[in-house]
Amino acid sequence: xxxxxxxxxxxxxxxxxxxxxxxxxxxxxxxxxxxxxxxxxxxxxxxxxxxxxxxxxxxxxxxxxxxxxxxxxxxxxxxxxxxxxxxxxxxxxxxxxxxxxxxxxxxxxxxxxxxxxxxxxxxxxxxxxxxxxxxxxxxxxxxxxxxxxxxxxxxxxxxxxxxxxxxxxxxxxxxxxxxxxxxxxxxxxxxxxxxxxxxxxxxxxxxxxxxxxxxxxxxxxxxxxxxxxxxxxxxxxxxxxxxxxxxxxxxxxxxxxxxxxxxxxxxxxxxxxxxx
Amino acid sequence: xxxxxxxxxxxxxxxxxxxxxxxxxxxxxxxxxxxxxxxxxxxxxxxxxxxxxxxxxxxxxxxxxxxxxxxxxxxxxxxxxxxxxxxxxxxxxxxxxxxxxxxxxxxxxxxxxxxxxxxxxxxxxxxxxxxxxxxxxxxxxxxxxxxxxxxxxxxxxxxxxxxxxxxxxxxxxxxxxxxxxxxxxxxxxxxxxxxxxxxxxxxxxxxxxxxxxxxxxxxxxxxxxxxxxxxxxxxxxxxxxxxxxxxxxxxxxxxxxxxxxxxxxxxxxxxxxxxx
Numbered sequence: 001x002x003x004x005x006x007x008x009x010x011x012x013x014x015x016x017x018x019x020x021x022x023x024x025x026x027x028x029x030x031x032x033x034x035x036x037x038x039x040x041x042x043x044x045x046x047x048x049x050x051x052x053x054x055x056x057x058x059x060x061x062x063x064x065x066x067x068x069x070x071x072x073x074x075x076x077x078x079x080x081x082x083x084x085x086x087x088x089x090x091x092x093x094x095x096x097x098x099x100x101x102x103x104x105x106x107x108x109x110x111x112x113x114x115x116x117x118x119x120x121x122x123x124x125x126x127x128x129x130x131x132x133x134x135x136x137x138x139x140x141x142x143x144x145x146x147x148x149x150x151x152x153x154x155x156x157x158x159x160x161x162x163x164x165x166x167x168x169x170x171x172x173x174x175x176x177x178x179x180x181x182x183x184x185x186x187x188x189x190x191x192x193x194x195x196x197x198x199x200x201x202x203x204x205x206x207x208x209x210x211x212x213x214x215x216x217x218x219x220x221x222x223x224x225x226x227x228x229x230x231x232x233x234x235x236x237x238x239x240x241x242x243x244x245x246x247x248x249x250x251x252x253x254x255x256x257x258x259x260x261x262x263x264x265x266x267x268x269x270x271x272x273x274x275x276x
Numbered sequence: 277x278x279x280x281x282x283x284x285x286x287x288x289x290x291x292x293x294x295x296x297x298x299x300x301x302x303x304x305x306x307x308x309x310x311x312x313x314x315x316x317x318x319x320x321x322x323x324x325x326x327x328x329x330x331x332x333x334x335x336x337x338x339x340x341x342x343x344x345x346x347x348x349x350x351x352x353x354x355x356x357x358x359x360x361x362x363x364x365x366x367x368x369x370x371x372x373x374x375x376x377x378x379x380x381x382x383x384x385x386x387x388x389x390x391x392x393x394x395x396x397x398x399x400x401x402x403x404x405x406x407x408x409x410x411x412x413x414x415x416x417x418x419x420x421x422x423x424x425x426x427x428x429x430x431x432x433x434x435x436x437x438x439x440x441x442x443x444x445x446x447x448x449x450x451x452x453x454x455x456x457x458x459x460x461x462x463x464x465x466x467x468x469x470x471x472x473x474x475x476x477x478x479x480x481x482x483x484x485x486x487x488x489x490x491x492x493x494x495x496x497x498x499x500x501x502x503x504x505x506x507x508x509x510x511x512x513x514x515x516x517x518x519x520x521x522x523x524x525x526x527x528x529x530x531x532x533x534x535x536x537x538x539x540x541x542x543x544x545x546x547x548x549x550x551x552x
Contacts, residue, residue, distance in 0.1 A: 150504075
């Protein structure tokens with residue numbers, strides 16, 4: 001059995017988890033609560049200066065773990081795919097200005113387009129932006145998304161698929177972001193995580209829970225312990241690879257966003273220790 | 277490219293697809309519309325005599341393709357698992373009385389229970405009921421369910437997992453029910469269908485579509501052509517195995533149930549020919 005986490009040293013929270021809070025508010029609350037890391041969603045810094053946002057975060061003593069998110073490479077038109085590549089280059093510049101060492105890629109999909117075509121466009125898109133990422137010193141992590149998002153958010157739906165792209169491109173700047181919500185059902189998960197370890201491609205680890213019933217495909221995630229995901233077991237598999245990076249709490253939930261975010265933050269800390 | 281279907285000879289409709297219609301109404305409308313097969317959901321004959329329901333259907337000139345559904349084997353308690361086995365034996369008796377040669381299994385899951393445990397309980401439960409099915413001359417088909425149902429409806433989420441149970445039990449009475457809705461995202465689908473063909477385990481083929489956005493995890497399926505599933509491509513893979521059985525339209529949709537079912541039935545016929 002994987003032992004419980006003893007303290008908050010590896011706890012990172014995604015700004016989207018406490019969406020009602022503006023960035024400065026989130027950073028202040030996280031730091032005061034003893035959280036050590038923050039992953040910044042692009043909308044949290046939209047319209048503001050990324051470098052200033054980065055300073056604000058670091059002034060609170062927080063580590064910037066990643067920027068969410070790049071990706072959305074597939075398009076029905078060549079023009080659309082070019083625009084997506086341009087947007088990902090801007091995202092890399094933004095991460096560099098912010099001081100985020102990693103970008104999470106939600107790879108994209110086009111309703112009605114064959115998944116095989118989208119998957120090829122994703123590989124092509126990542127290949128096109130990798131040199132820019134490497135030059136900026138920013139790592140890219142492909143996040144396999146749950147198969148319920150295959151039609152419109154990501155045609156990459158398993159760790160095996162993410163690894164295949166990583167292995168095809170063979171760059172130390174490209175890896176995998178593992179979110180338990182998306183992959184917990186996969187009976188190949190333990191061996192796929194081990195393979196990521198061997199290939200040194202496990203760049204990020206996200207947690208939350210799957211609630212029953214799930215009433216919204218996007219925004220009904222649970223706090224750790226509220227649902228069915230064996231988070232601690234999966235963390236054990238992740239740590240067996242040698243991973244000792246941040247454990248990132250990423251929860252989209254209309255239910256939790258409607259609550260007092262300071263109370264929610266305390267619950268996150270408790271659930272992190274007792275359920276993760 | 278797989279050629280279009282030329283006529284309705286292989287068209288089967290699930291009673292749940294036109295849920296507002298009682299069984300007699302559905303059978304009459306299907307037959308008048310030129311539909312050849314019907315799959316009966318248990319609730320459509322609940323409280324009535326299964327043998328009489330079977331006669332009613334055959335009197336309308338329809339073939340009974342299958343009974344939906346058995347399964348739900350996992351439980352947190354041994355008592356619960358025994359009850360599930362008993363219920364599946366009753367379902368087999370009901371299929372025999374109805375004159376349905378096949379039962380579709382939605383295998384079950386228990387929120388919070390490890391999927392590996394549920395998967396073992398499913399294999400054990402099927403093993404326990406198989407002799408009763410064989411004695412009654414009823415085939416059982418494991419339907420892999422979409423991973424979004426892993427927590428509460430089925431821990432069997434890929435064709436590979438369904439095949440593993442079939443191969444483990446090695447009975448000609450046990451096979452796979454393939455529903456495009458559940459498996460279309462799987463990049464192993466073509467090879468898994470081919471494997472089912474070699475193993476002679478492809479017992480049923482269900483169609484519908486995945487709409488964007490999907491607003492309800494259970495009851496927001498689309499009519500063929502309304503969404504992203506390459507139904508004709510998948511039908512081609514299925515028919516490459518030699519499968520020439522019924523093509524079953526199974527659509528759960530609050531949207532379509534709220535409409536005039538006679539109009540919907542005509543749309544199903546058109547979509548079957550043009551989109552499947």
